[in-house]
Amino acid sequence: MSYNIALNFEDGVTRFITCNDGETVLDAAYRNQINLPMDCSDGVCGTCKGSCHQGDFELGDEYIDEALTDEEVADGKILTCQMIPVSDCVVEIPAASTLCKTGTAEIGGTLAEVNLISPTAIELKVTADQDIAFLPGQYVNIGVPGTEEVRAYSFSSLPGSRELSFLIRNVPGGLMSSWLVGQAKTGDRLSLNGPLGVFYLRPLALPVLMLAGGTGLAPFLAMLEELRVKGCDQPVHLLYGVTNDDDLVGVEALQQFAADIDNFTFKTVVANPDSAHPHKGYVTNHMEDAPIGHGEVDVYLCGPPPMVDAVLGYFRDQGIEPHSFHYEKFSPSVTGVGEPVA
CATH class of the missing domain: 3.40.50.80 (Nucleotide-binding domain of ferredoxin-NADP reductase (FNR) module)
Incomplete structure (x- = not known):
């Protein structure tokens, strides 16, 4: 059995990794070539401290209080070297993704549909080359074909699929808007970079x-x-x-x-x-x-x-x-x- 773990870095980058049954988040990250902060990996130094408020996990008792106090545990703090997920989880990493030798994922896709659904809104549908994991509410950077520019748009589709959709403001004279309305055609290739953003749906505990x-x-x-x-x-x-x-x-x-x-x-x-x-x-x-x-x-x-x-x-x-x-x-x-x- 394995679990999907979203690593949210403080610069807004999210990377998804697979954590095997009984594997720590730290080990899973390193297996995926993401160097999370770490000095000892034994629950002693506290360097790998993060937070987890979404998902279930075990910490065990193989760490010292100086590395992680009971108060911090009650507040959702974890040590990635000790955290063993037992469900899908979202883990907040208090470091920039670049410091962990990772970054956003580069994803290719094919334009499936462009629909002018109102005078001010465009619906863009893209078929990605692979299933795309993201947290509902996050966005992705899309390259404007024929330029070096990118534009950021929030996903409007269900996470975990390769069938993506976006709701885009139709800006008169806008670079992406002009391309979508005047030049785009089914089958055009698009480059996506992400997912990104800290605006995403948390577990529902209140109205x-x-x-x-x-x-x-x-x-x-x-x-x-x-x-x-x-x-x-x-x-x-x-x-x-x-x-x-x-x-x-x-x-x-x-x-x-x-x-x-x-x-x-x-x-x-x-x-x-x-x-x-x-x-x-x-x-x-x-x-x-x-x-x-x-x-x-x-x-x-x-x-x-x-x-x-x-x-x-x-x-x-x-x-x-x-x-x-x-x-x-x-x-x-x-x-x-x-x-x-x-």
Whole structure:
């Protein structure tokens, strides 16, 4: 038996390795030519300390308190030289990937479809050369064919498949947008580099509020695909805001998620005051169904910078401090840059 281990480095790079039954994370990493920090490998020095809040594992008792205290264990800290996974796990490594002599994976793929699904959004589908592991919510850098430039886009598809999808802002004059709309054809080769990012779905232990703006819906579609497969035992509510009626995309998919996933609800909001949409304004005007309570909620937020800033200001003004707050900004420009920024 083996387990999939996601190693999250502090520079946002994620590498997936396979850990065999009874094998430590440190040994599995070295077997995969990833040099995690280590001095002794015997649970004495503490150099290989990291964190694991997702997945099950054993630590045993072959380490000393100076290397890892009981308080640190209770806080989710681990020693990779002692951690033996008994399920798939996500391990946080407090070091840059470059210091561990690794980096993002280079992946080839073939363009399968380009769909202009609204005046402002493009759906890109890619068939990768291999199954792609990523954490739902993460992004990948895609090379713009014919240039040395890359653009960053969040996965909107289920992790672990070679059938990938992305929801891309159609930026007039944008480098990637112009290529997709004017030149791309089925069968074109694409280069992907990743996965990347610290914006990803954590285990559901509390109610969840998701807030999406425009094509910031993409990472939530990947998260909901994951919840559809794994189940959902906490209330999850999505508020999806756009500027105009034509900007609303993926509504049928959200309706299907609501039918398939227990405890999932959503609401769409249109900012244009001339819209006939039943919910007008900004997402912060429609928080009545949000499972906020007194702050016992995990919040995920992805959208353009003004929306992210407005939501952060809303919680601050309301005096509400969520249990956890994960957010990602994206800043499309006329050059086509759409890189998520956590």
